[in-house]
Every structure is written in C-alpha cells, then in structure tokens.
Amino acid sequence: xxxxxxxxxxxxxxxxxxxxxxxxxxxxxxxxxxxxxxxxxxxxxxxxxxxxxxxxxxxxxxxxxxxxxxxxxxxxxxxxxxxxxxxxxxxxxxxxxxxxxxxxxxxxxxxxxxxxxxxxxxxxxxxxxxxxxxxxxxxxxxxxxxxxxxxxxxxxxxxxxxxxxxxxxxxxxxxxxxxxxxxxxxxxxxxxxxxxxxxxxxxxxxxxxxxxxxxxxxxxxxxxxxxxxxxxxxxxxxxxxxxxxxxxxxxxxxxxxxxxxxxxxxxxxxxxxxxxxxxxxxxxxxxxxxxxxxxxxxxxxxxxxxxxxxxxxxxxxxxxxxxxxxxxxxxxxxxxxxxxxxxxxxxxxxxxxxxxxxxxxxxxxxxxxxxxxxxxxxxxxxxxxxxxxxxxxxxxxxxxxxxxxxxxxxxxxxxxxxxxxxxxxxxxxxxxxxxxxxxxxxxxxxxxxxxxxxxxxxxxxxxxxxxxxxxxxxxxxxxxxxxxxxxxxxxxxxxxxxxxxxxxxxxx
Numbered sequence: 001x002x003x004x005x006x007x008x009x010x011x012x013x014x015x016x017x018x019x020x021x022x023x024x025x026x027x028x029x030x031x032x033x034x035x036x037x038x039x040x041x042x043x044x045x046x047x048x049x050x051x052x053x054x055x056x057x058x059x060x061x062x063x064x065x066x067x068x069x070x071x072x073x074x075x076x077x078x079x080x081x082x083x084x085x086x087x088x089x090x091x092x093x094x095x096x097x098x099x100x101x102x103x104x105x106x107x108x109x110x111x112x113x114x115x116x117x118x119x120x121x122x123x124x125x126x127x128x129x130x131x132x133x134x135x136x137x138x139x140x141x142x143x144x145x146x147x148x149x150x151x152x153x154x155x156x157x158x159x160x161x162x163x164x165x166x167x168x169x170x171x172x173x174x175x176x177x178x179x180x181x182x183x184x185x186x187x188x189x190x191x192x193x194x195x196x197x198x199x200x201x202x203x204x205x206x207x208x209x210x211x212x213x214x215x216x217x218x219x220x221x222x223x224x225x226x227x228x229x230x231x232x233x234x235x236x237x238x239x240x241x242x243x244x245x246x247x248x249x250x251x252x253x254x255x256x257x258x259x260x261x262x263x264x265x266x267x268x269x270x271x272x273x274x275x276x277x278x279x280x281x282x283x284x285x286x287x288x289x290x291x292x293x294x295x296x297x298x299x300x301x302x303x304x305x306x307x308x309x310x311x312x313x314x315x316x317x318x319x320x321x322x323x324x325x326x327x328x329x330x331x332x333x334x335x336x337x338x339x340x341x342x343x344x345x346x347x348x349x350x351x352x353x354x355x356x357x358x359x360x361x362x363x364x365x366x367x368x369x370x371x372x373x374x375x376x377x378x379x380x381x382x383x384x385x386x387x388x389x390x391x392x393x394x395x396x397x398x399x400x401x402x403x404x405x406x407x408x409x410x411x412x413x414x415x416x417x418x419x420x421x422x423x424x425x426x427x428x429x430x431x432x433x434x435x436x437x438x439x440x441x442x443x444x445x446x447x448x449x450x451x452x453x454x455x456x457x458x459x460x461x462x463x464x465x466x467x468x469x470x471x472x473x474x475x476x477x478x479x480x481x482x483x484x485x486x487x488x489x490x491x492x493x494x495x496x497x498x499x500x501x502x503x504x505x506x507x508x
Contacts, residue, residue: 028370028372028377029372029375029376029377030375030376030377031066031376031377032061032064032065032066032075032373032376032377032378033061033062033065033066033376034057034061034065034066034067034076035057035061035067037067037068041070042067042068042069042070043067043068043069045067045069047476048476049361049389049474049476050362050476051361051362051387051388051389051390052389054067054076054078054362054385054387054389054390055078055387055389055390055393057076058076058078058079058387058390063077063078063079063081063082064076064077064078064079064082064086064373064374064376066376069217069383070217070218072217072382072383073379073382073383074382074383074384074385075378075382075383075384075385076384076385076387076390077384077385077386077387078387078390078391078394079390079391079394080391080394080418080419080420080425081419082373083386083391083425083429084418084429085373086373086384087365087386087429087430087432088429088430090371091430091431092368093367093368093369093371094365094367094384094430095118095365095430095431095432096116096365096366096367096368097113097114097116097364097365097366097432098114098116098366098381099113099114099116099205100114100204100205100212100213100216101213101215101216101219101221101222102203102204102205102212102213102215102216102233102237103201103204103205103216105204105215105222105233105234105237105238105241106200106204106237106240106241106244107240107241107244107245108197108200108201108204108205108244108294110283110284110287110288111124111284111287111288111290111291112124112125112128112288112291112295112435113201113291113294113295120281120284121431123279123280123281123284124284124288125431125435126279126280127268127272127280127284127285127288127289128268128288128291128292128435128436129435130268130271130272130276131177131178131267131268131271131292132177132268132292132435132436132437132438132439133438134438137438137439137442139266140173140176140177140439141337141442143172143173143176143177144173144442144443144446145336145337145446146172146507147168147169147170147172147173147443147447148169148446148447148450149334149450149500149503149504149507150168150172150504150507151165151166151168151169151447151450151451152450152451152454152455152500152503152504153500153501153504154168155451155455155489156491156496156497156500159455159488159489159490160486160489162308162487162489163305163308163484163485166301166304166305166308167195167297167301168183169300169301169304169443169447170293170296170297170300170301170443171183171191171195171293171297173439173443174292174293174296174297175191175194175293176265176267177267177268177292177439178251178267178268178269178289178290178292178293179251179254179255179267179268179269179289180255180258180264180265180266180267180269180270181251181254181267190247190250190251190254193243193246193247193250194247194251194290194293194294196243196247197243197244197247197248197290197293197294198293198294198297198298200240200243200244201294201295201478202298202477202478202479203477204216204237204240205477205478206476206477206478212477212478213233214230214233215233221233222234247290248286248287248289248290249286251269251289251290252269252282252285252286252289255267255269255270255273256269256273258270259273259274268289268292269285269289272285292435292436295434295435295436296434296436296439296440298359298479298481299359299360299434299436299440299479300359300440300443300444301481302357302359302479302480302481302482303353303354303359303440303444304444304447304448305481305482306353306356306357306359306481306482307349307353307444307448307451308457308487308489309357309470309472309482309485309487310352310353310356310404311452311457312457312458312459312470312485312487313404313469313472314404315458317349317352317404317405317406318452318456318457320345320406321345321346321349321406321452322452322453322492324343324344324345324346325343325346325449325452325453326453328342328343329453331493331495332495332499333499334450334453334454334499334500334503335446335449335450335453337442337445337446339449340445340449343449344409344410344412345406345407345410346445346448346449346452347409347445348406348407348408348409348410349406349448350441350444350445350448351406351408351409351421351422351423352404352405352406352408352409353444353448354392354422354423354426354444355392355398355401355422355426356392356404357472357474357480357482358388358389358392358422358426359479359480359481360388360426360478360479360480361387361388361389361480362385362386362387362388362389363385363386363388363428363432364383364384364385364386365383365384365386365432366381366382366383366384367379367380367381367382367384368380368381386428386429388425388426391425391426392422392426397419397420423437423441427440453492454491454492454496454499454500455489455490455491455492455496456488456489456490456491456492457487457488457489458487458488458490459487459488460486460487460488461488468486470485470486470487471483
C-alpha cells in the first residue's frame with residue numbers, strides 16, 4: 001500500500017521536478033550521460049543488488065553518469081579517482097548527507113552518520129577520535145583479543161551457531177570503547193536495547209524499498225495526514241524514536257554517574273566527561289556514542305560472515321593462510337597483533353574479504369550547490385550515489401572480480417595504493433570517511449587470524465556424504481550481509497582445545 005501511495009504522488013512531483021531541472025540544466029550545462037529510463041518513473045533498478053546493474057551502466061556510460069529514479073535526479077560514481085575529485089577535492093560541496101526521512105523520524109538523523117551541521121559534525125568526529133584513532137586503539141587491543149577468545153570458545157561449544165557468535169565480537173568491543181561497558185551474559189538488557197538501535201538504523205536507512213521504507217524515496221509522504229493510505233510508517237517511527245532516545249539516555253547517564261563516582265572505565269564518553277569536559281555538546285555525546293556501535297558492528301558482522309562463506313567456497317585460500325600461520329605463529333600459542341607484519345597472505349585475505357563483498361556497496365551524498373563535472377551539470381540537492389561495489393569490481397584493477405583471490409595482494413606495491421587498496425577507499429571518502437576504519441581492520445585481523453589458526457571451515461554434507469554448496473546470496477539493506485548459510489566448523493587439532501581453554505581461563 002505504501003508503494004502504491006508513493007507512486008501515485010510521484011507522478012505529480014516528478015512532472016514538476018522535471019521542468020524545474022530542465023530549466024536549471026539549460027542555464028548551466030548538459031546532463032551527464034546515462035540510461036533514459038521510462039516517462040515519470042525513470043530508470044528501474046533491480047530490487048536485488050542494484051549496485052551490480054549500476055556497475056554495468058558505468059561500463060557503458062562512463063565512471064560518472066546520471067539516472068532518474070522516480071522523482072530523484074541521481075548521479076552515480078563508480079570510479080575511485082572521480083570519487084576523490086568530487087568527494088575530497090570538492091568536499092565543501094559534496095560532504096553533505098541528508099538523512100533518509102525514516103531515519104530522521106526515528107531520531108537517527110544526527111551524530112556522525114547523517115549530521116548536516118558542519119560544526120556538530122566536526123565535534124562528532126573529534127569525539128569518536130578519542131577512542132578510534134590508531135594511537136587510542138592501542139588501549140583496546142587487549143579487549144579485541146579477549147572478544148576473539150570468547151568467540152573461539154563459543155565456536156568450540158556450539159559451532160553450528162557460528163553466525164550468531166559472530167555478533168558478539170564487535171558488540172563487546174564497541175560497547176567498551178563507547179561506554180566502558182562489559183556485557184553481562186547473553187541476555188543483557190542494555191545490549192539488547194543498543195542492538196535494537198542497530199536494527200532500527202539498518203531498516204530505516206535501507207537503500208532498497210523492499211527492505212526499507214517508501215518514505216525515504218518520497219519524503220513528502222511524511223507531511224500527509226495519518227489517515228491517508230500507506231502511513232503505517234508513522235506509528236513504527238514513533239515507537240522506534242521513543243525506544244532509541246531511552247537507550248541513548250541510559251548509556252549517557254550511566255557513564256556520567258560512573259565518572260562522578262570515580263569508577264568509570266576508560267571510554268569515549270568517560271574521557272568526554274573527564275579530561276575533555278566542556279568540549280562537546282551533550283546532544284552530540286548523546287547521539288554519537290551509540291553510533292560507534294550502530295555504524296561499526298553490522299559492517300564487521302557482515303565482513304566476518306563473508307569470511308566464513310569465502311573459506312568454505314575457496315578451501316585453497318584457507319589452506320594457504322593456515323600454512324602461513326603455522327609457519328609464523330606455530331602450534332603453541334594464538335596469533336597476536338605483533339604477528340600482523342609477518343602474515344602477508346592473511347592480510348591479503350582480509351583485503352580480499354572487504355573487496356569481494358563489501359558490507360556497504362553503495363552510499364550517498366547530497367551536493368549543497370549546483371556544480372559541473374567535466375562540463376556536465378550536477379544539480380544542488382540531487383542524490384550522488386557512491387558505488388563502492390563498482391570500484392571494487394573494476395576489472396582493470398581486479399581481473400575476475402567475482403573470484404575470491406587473496407594472492408591479488410602479493411604485490412606489495414598495491415598496499416596503500418589509494419586507487420586500488422580497499423583499506424584506502426572502501427571505508428569512504430573525505431569528511432564522511434568512516435571513523436571506525438582502523439578499529440574494523442584491527443578487529444577483523446584478530447578474529448580472522450585466530451579463527452584460521454584454530455579451526456577448519458568446510459562445506460556441510462548431506463545424508464549421502466555429498467558436499468552442499470550454498471548460494472552466495474546477500475541482503476539488500478544499507479549494510480549487506482550473506483543470507484544465513486550452514487558450514488562445518490571443526491577444531492584443527494586437539495591442541496586447539498587446549499589453547500582456547502587456557503586462553504579463556506586466563507580471562508577469568
């Protein structure tokens with residue numbers, strides 16, 4: 001019903017938008033090349049993985065091209081160099097990100113993710129830097145190791161639920177960095193509330209209408225009376241907003257109280273209340289701290305799930321990584337951060353995990369004024385889609401991009417290459433660069449290296465002993481992840497049991 005209502009109103013809005021855009025275009029320059037689409041509705045992108053079709057269009061129309069999607073003029077960037085030109089060199093025009101209307105209605109429109117006020121955005125980034133810059137992260141490397149050890153113990157105890165166990169890894173670390181909080185078992189109420197915020201964020205900001213809300217494509221629907229058909233999103237948003245604000249306040253007040261009592265553990269908020277007192281607006285602290293979890297946990301969960309899928313589908317890559325770990329680390333201890341420089345293949349496997357199925361295949365910006373790119377007109381307040389998938393599936397840089405090949409990264413000259421290395425651009429550009437970039441890389445390395453050192457990941461078998469190969473199908477939200485799949489996770493050796501048990505006992 002929401003989609004039908006949106007389409008009905010779209011016809012009128014699109015007609016007006018078309019004439020206004022045509023007048024402005026004639027005044028400034030021609031439109032970017034791109035598919036013409038259909039009258040009124042424009043270009044129809046596939047419901048599943050629309051970034052794949054957008055990548056195909058880039059091969060036909062160039063790395064920067066235009067689309068009309070319903071009533072929205074859209075510019076697609078599928079080239080790293082073009083993205084740097086627009087999003088970094090011209091960051092004053094392209095750093096804006098208008099929040100999806102549903103996210104705004106749910107109270108998720110500020111913090112660092114969708115903040116449109118430049119001063120508050122700078123505050124938000126400085127706040128998160130208190131825990132996420134490389135030097136600050138050193139204080140949390142032990143926490144990352146402990147979260148990884150608990151994950152390994154969960155795999156030993158219940159390997160069939162590996163996808164569920166993955167969630168605990170970024171949850172533990174993110175809550176400690178943001179709030180200095182340690183989860184109290186599997187049914188911790190505060191963890192449940194923060195996790196619900198993450199679910200709300202993913203759903204409210206989803207790129208796909210199927211998995212999100214039509215009001216994101218037709219924001220004017222939020223202004224219509226509630227008795228109109230298709231207004232059910234209003235009630236959902238009201239409930240989510242109340243729940244989100246309650247969770248925001250609970251976390252902030254807990255840390256404030258702990259700082260006052262002198263019992264606070266080091267965290268982003270405890271430092272903001274303590275030695276950085278007075279530097280941050282309270283509303284920035286309230287909304288920004290939880291986004292360390294909502295913006296980082298799901299992407300890490302996605303990448304770790306992709307890692308398990310890749311190891312099952314590409315056993316030779318798993319074998320080579322384990323051989324390197326056996327040679328460098330040996331059988332008598334678990335990998336540590338100190339081993340990282342000596343594990344080039346494992347590091348290549350990490351890079352390839354991010355490249356093969358990046359957690360955020362597409363993001364967007366909204367230019368704050370009209371602009372020209374190579375003579376073509378880009379309209380103020382249009383939608384600029386940053387097609388990370390297209391950049392990571394560039395066949396010139398990555399031959400056979402659909403294949404998982406960690407050996408791509410054996411050429412060390414590619415490490416740090418700003419046009420090729422996923423570490424350099426898959427986390428965003430310019431002022432919207434993901435502040436959790438370094439935390440994600442460190443946590444993924446620690447978890448992947450330790451999992452490969454201690455477990456084998458294989459395909460399951462049916463009753464006849466025939467291997468079952470799952471489809472590598474993904475969700476279509478703002479953050480994508482593999483659809484649930486089964487695999488066989490078994491200890492590599494008896495020594496694995498002793499290593500993990502000894503490490504777990506040391507945490508007690």
